[in-house]
Amino acid sequence: MSFERLLSFSRHHKMALLMLLDALLLPLALVSAVLLRLGGNWDPKLDPFWWLFLVPPLWVIPIFIKLGLYRAVLKYVDDRIVYTVLAGVSLAVLVLMAVIVMARVGPFPRSSVIIFWVFAMAYIGASRFLLRGLVRRIDAVDAPREHVLIYGAGHAGVQLMLALQAGREYRPMAFVDDNPQLWRRTYRGLAVHAPAELPVLVDELGIKSILLAMPSVGRARQREILVSLEKLRVPIKQLPGMAELVSGEVRVEALREVSIEDLLGREPVPPREDLLAANIRGKVVMVTGAGGSIGSELCRQIVRHGPARLVLFEASEFALYAIDQDLAARAPAVPRDPILGSVTDEARLQSVMRAFGVNTVYHAAAYKHVPMVEYNTAAGVWNNAFGTDRCAAAAEACAVETFVLISTDKAVRPTNVMGASKRLAELCLQARHARGSRTRFVMVRFGNVLGSSGSVVPLFKRQIAAGGPLTLTHEAITRYFMTIPEAAQLVIQAGAMGEGGDVFVLDMGEPVKIIDLARRMVHLSGLEVRDAAHPHGDIEIRITGLRPGEKLYEELLIGDGAEPTDHPRILRAREYHLPEAELTPLLARLAEACQAEDGAAVFELMPSLVHEFTPAGACTDRVAAVSGRL
Template sequence: MPFQKAIHPVLSLPRLTKRLLVLTVDACLCVLTVWLAYYLRLGEWVFLSGPPLLAAVTSVALALPVFIAFGLYRAIFRYSGWPALMAVTRASFVYGLMFAAIFTAIEVPGVPRTVGLMQPLLLLLTVGASRALARFWLGGEYQNLLKHDTLPRVLVYGAGTSGRQLAGALAHSHEMRVVGFLDDDHRLQGNVLDGHRIYAPGDLPALRETLRVNDVLLAIPSLNRPQRNEILELMRRSRVSVRTLPRMADLAQGRVSISALRELDLEDLLGREPVTPNPILLRKNIHDKVVLVTGAGGSIGSELCRQIVALNPTILLLLEQSEFALYELHQELLPRAPTFKLVPLLASVQDNRRMHEILSTWSPHTVYHAAAYKHVPMVEHNPAEGLKNNVLGTLTTALAALKNGVSDFVLISTDKAVRPTNVMGTSKRLAEMVLQALAVESSVTRFSMVRFGNVLGSSGSVVPLFRQQIKDGGPITLTHGEVTRYFMTIPEAAQLVIQAGAMARGGDVFVLDMGEPVRIMDLARRMVELSGLRVRDHEDPEGDIEIQVTGLRPGEKLYEELLIGNQPEPTTHPRIMKAHEDFLGWSELNSKLDSLTVALNTNDVDLIRSLLQQLVPGYQPEGDIVDWVHLERQTEAPER
């Protein structure tokens, strides 16, 4: 409609222009109502000359100052409704007294006395009607415009198909407002796309101030890693928050939607590209086979299950001791498993009878043993339970697999098993030694283990913790300024575990190439800066997020290693190496494990630590024993 099309040009006028426009309308209404009052009094239309013109000029000269004094022009479109009507009524009453005093009480020749009474009433009605019309015509759109102006202002990086579709989706949203595009194509820069100018990426620091932009939406899903890293570095330096669309492979068919926007991929925080998996290795131990995953509800276990589901086993056994975690995973995977059977099993890997019952019932071809307590401080405070689960649970599961003819048994290990300073790492190295020793004794089951560092996004990982702390306004808590860790995404780690297990010959210790170690302080700073914020420190005391160093926790190391020896053997996969690690023979190891089991059952923490140092040569505990029960008993002893 023409009236609707005229709304935005009117609303976009400068405030002074809009006030002058309304003053003009009111002046015209003064003249119109004088002319109308003459008609009502005389029954005929008169020319506005002589006394009628004098009455009209007097009306304008009296009304506009009174209306200005009563604030009718301070807020033109927002000031509507009942308050506006009362203001118009009060102003019209004062004006009416003045106009009637001149033309009714005093009498002016040529102006009927009734005009002095009728005209103020007519002016009240017409001015009130004009305000009501403005509210009806402009009010809704004005409120929408006000809301639109308060939306976060964003730039879309990428003027291609994805960028245009994203900007189109945002045009009808109430979440953010697109104010321009960024694109590194010089042929596009300076042009206008869908009403928005296309800028050069190098202009971003200036645009952040001139356009009041705090967010950039990365809409180039096909970028390779070096290009993506270069763009993210520009964003980090420009102090803007970055959100991104998924990669092309992840985008569903159809138009790009706002819901597709998400936080930066974890790969973006690492700055490196995962290696494309080998489909032959992925399928070898899974396709058309019965597969068991222990610890299926955990971070690695659940991702292993997601990868396995895509490879079409005949049966996937989900073994987990947490009922809630098992239920959640089972519900997630059910829609993805229409052609094979999913079996959720509540069990503890320490339960010898239950494990034999499960393995003898389904006779799985492949077992991925991900069940473990993995949080270093938690296991340090509860060492006996950590060792029972991680060592004896692995032993129980491995013996059940051996007895029931499992072909491949793959242990999920950790870089903390290398020269460990904590009980968790020691328990995982001991679990590795159990499989190494059993591999020598077995001609049926191929035992192997895959060792890697931290996975981004897992429970207890620093990335979800830092993200939440940034959302809460800080501070970010860091145990030490020089802590470094190896990192990998969960999907990449799970894929490499499956591929490594497919290359096993028996007793193999596979080590994943995790690239260069990452300094956690640098990771925290990168996350803050890519959120469009500044780190508050002595160099920038006015920054947004403080990073607090809290001190190393019990058993925590500054640096992690992946190899005990120094000469890893390459494999056919560029990201998988094979280590050569010394271990005890089965008879000697089994005897010492019996002694360890007795100490665990009595929670003799001093003996446990001593036995661990005998069993794992690289174990060098730092600090005193911090087992909660042991500490409590020490405090109670003097009181008795």
Template sequence: MGDTIATFETTNAGGTMAARCFGRRNCSMAQGEQMIAGKSTGTGIPHAWAVRLTRAHKKLILLPIDTLVISASLWAAVAVRLESLWPVYVWASGWWLLLAVPFAGVAILSSVGLYRVQVRSMGRHGALRILRGTVLIALVLTAFGYFDNRLVIPRSTPIIFALLLACSLIATRMIGRSYYRWLNEQGVERRPVLIYGAGESGLQLLSALDAGREFRPVAFLDDEPSLVGSFVAGRRVHHPRDLDALLANFGIGDVLLALPSISRARRKEIVEFLSQRSVKVQTIPSMAELVSGIETIDKLRTVGVEELLGRDAVDPDVDLFTSVRGRSVMVTGAGGSIGSELCRQIVTARPTRLVLYEMSEFGLYLIEQELAQLVPNCVELHPVLGSVGDEPRFEQAVSQHSIETIFHAAAYKHVPLVEANPFEGIRNNTFGTECVARVAERCGVKRAILVSTDKAVRPTNVMGASKRLAERVFQRAQQRSKTTLFSMVRFGNVMGSSGSVIPLFQKQISAGGPVTVTHPDVIRYFMTIPEAAQLVIQAGSMAEGGDVFLLDMGSPVSILDIATRMIHLSGLDLKDDDNPHGDIEIVFTGLRPGEKLFEELLVDGSALPTAHPKILRSLDVMAQEVDIDAALAELHAAVDNADRDATLALLRRLVEGYSIETITKSGVESGSVGMQNSIDRLDPSGVSLQPATAQR
């Protein structure tokens, strides 16, 4: 069979060995016969012969079968109409019809393209070809009776004949399709699965899975009352409350979501419900991906923990893309997680020019290659290799390309690494931002937007302190500038960014564990990278000068809860004291140097709404009692001299809430101090008293 995948397996004391033969023409006879022999001794030879059939052979088999079916349908039609098995007065003069009509019928069926339809994929289109062919064959029978007066054929006989023939032809092909599927499944253990969603998408997914070899759909789940209890394509639709019984009865380990168009909030509810069981949850692509043709209904992907955010997307405000549309735009750190997504979304807004400024050659290569496939012809794309700390090089790039808007996303962001390398962190995050501000002002850049972090608020680590200083650099630049609007956008963790906790958990789960969590009470704010980048662009367009924008991060999420749910969504059991025979264990490693139990977005606890529902404007103001220019000059000298004590002392003086005790040379005490600082600002429920969401 041209498309058959034959499989055989041999079981012995050592286990099961499965060998697959992709049954095209290069599939040997021995392999096909071995496949069948492994499953059936008495009927192995006929099945092995069927495996080796080519499409031409299958057509040659269908022709005599259809000839017999047409002849039998004609005889049956006359018998039914005249209530006699062999009415002599009909067949005495019309016996030749049992030969002529079948041959004419086969020719007609061939002309309507029936023999180009694969039996294994027989569906609606094949059935329509059969109906068209049977009507034409019935008309041929009518014509024979009309032109030959010797024939005694009742006028209703062609109608009965057409109905019987259509049913018979469809039935033979359904039998052939069932046989093909049975043959295709021999030696393959298809995993039983549930499909959540019994609508049109669920039905399409079922058809795709039935034609495959990996999954065996056993039932549907749906909470629509009108569907519960009904049957869809032969599978019963159950209410979600029946999930546990179905898992136990069928040994199901996978649930497939066929709900491409539901809201994120509803998807969150469903994923939370499923994540309480040890089932692997996969989903079909989103409706946007299906409509655009990027993905197909059978392209399943594992449900990520981002599904638990449950935040409905807010459509971007086209009026808030003025900072990039039709302008010459530069993104620093263009190869990073946020920088690369900024680039992807900026090109869709059609700037005149997009300059990718990146220090990593490999990172720049990757994003340039990706954008080259996406960028419209009207947009110029320029990759520039360089560091934001190299002021002459940066100024050359800004001047050469007449940059109007800069998104400054270049930064060292990994807290433990910056904690171990504080001078480099300050050079890149703070002094690099100084270079960007000076160049933007000198070159007449219209807007400069700093991508900041919630770790800049009352930081307990060098990374956060260096980013808070970067914010103050932009605020000081705004006080001096008469041409450039400087603004900052502050937000929390993004799902899936390089080095973040989600990819780490995924890697640890794939490796069999353990999953490492720093502390059972750690909570974080999360949003997706595309959402964060989109909001950064829109916030930059609302800037009036010196603004600190905050992105709505939703509700904080427990890191321990994320780890637990990721284990369950992977179809594995958590190994703990209550379940010592589980699959994956969670190990607590203690807070890392400079790490907090929770993060905040506000320095002084106040913010105002903006024109966008997911963007707030902070009322943070720069402290006036410190001469920032003189202090930064001192910091330059301390960093250049690698004077750690002086550097930390300056950070404590310049950054609100930063304590020098949070960092030690050995890094041993920092975790406990950071933890205590965090605990002091928690209410009895364990939730921060000062995150941005508390002010809304």
């Protein structure tokens, strides 16, 4: 009968076979002990106490059953089984000595009992590890596993190796580590190699994936490692951070794809709790655009800091339902009110703010997609600029303490309607502050956030999954990036700063060239970019041309000056604003153009309000054509 056939037996049959094996090994251990002790002077046929060699299983096997030795699954047997065998054999030796004494076995060599203890430990323990090796080898043959390499030979790496060896999906082949002191060490037969050996290891061992097991390494170092691995064209997965692993052992299920946040290498800055709580704890907080990418994350951050009530204001019913359900699961104790409405409806805004006694408003509602706003000029300006102004007017009328506007880097020297409309929203708030207001108006400006609806990263992921091509508007285009949670956290902290009328700018780090980002995402997926140098590559990057109003480079400051604040990631901008006497008549004319849906008139008026607005000619022609059709 083959060993594979034995593995298919039921659990009870396997336990019976293990008991039978031990029933054979225990007498053999006692015979070996006596032979070693007496050598050629002992003839078992002449020994009157030969029966003593057959009875150890009668008490040893019940001891093993009681200690749970037969409940251990062979495939997952680990070093702890040694303690079970040690305890069982030690008790068995005590019983054997008692039998010898009570049966008055005179000629039996007493020292052979100690030798029996050693042989029994060796036979029983070794049999388990031998059987475990056979089971795992058969598993490897029956279910071929993907060859992987583990980068990081620390505690997390070794734990990951043990988890992989017990599974059926991956087969760890080697370790790589930056620490020279670990090189040439072995863990369960796997050697630790230097990073310089990676190309050879990938080729010789047939590595299909590299698993990063460095949960405590900083983001900057992590980014360096990912950049160095990029040229290998091997898919990379990694374990989460230490905070996510601290509760238990490393699990294979914890492995995840390398995220774009890891590629940015941006080290998180611990938030200041006093700033986070200043406008939230014990206060009624309202978030407009609560179902959007930034608005929903603001809500998640706000409920962590003890608001008296959270008012969710949103125009989309589905988005409002989604964030309401999310918060119900996350923070059921925080009172919340989901309100449907438009930020251009000042009467609705006033009734909501007055009814709930709102103290703080985070205004995240906006149309933000550049091509969509460019095509729908009047609607974009009406929602972004006049929606902000009316929301601010309602806040003043209801004595709201703090009003925080979520702005954008596209408001700086804008070339598109979306950016110009957000800059106009800033100007409206600055004018209200300049004339004197009980409400403190704060503006926070930042760039792209990773993972937001319509952003380039999820688009690239979908295109890679579909086999390409990756579509890019221009080879030279660069953007600033920040994670949504970090952006929301910094917005809350910036909102607690300043006296009013302040424009705060978030430190976005270094700008990222989008074509480099695209290539890196392809390479870290284990694929090759198809280009002139690699005509047989997997994924093509296709340049489609700049969209109307799109800039190659984004900026965060209109002027040259930016003052530091108490927070290392938040700067204060010093920028011009229009006097209310100049702003009001121009806003009235712009409102008429928006309500008449006259996109061409909106374009003509916007440079009078936003002096840096320089729309592209093609963009102006397109809007005029669309306006004419409407």
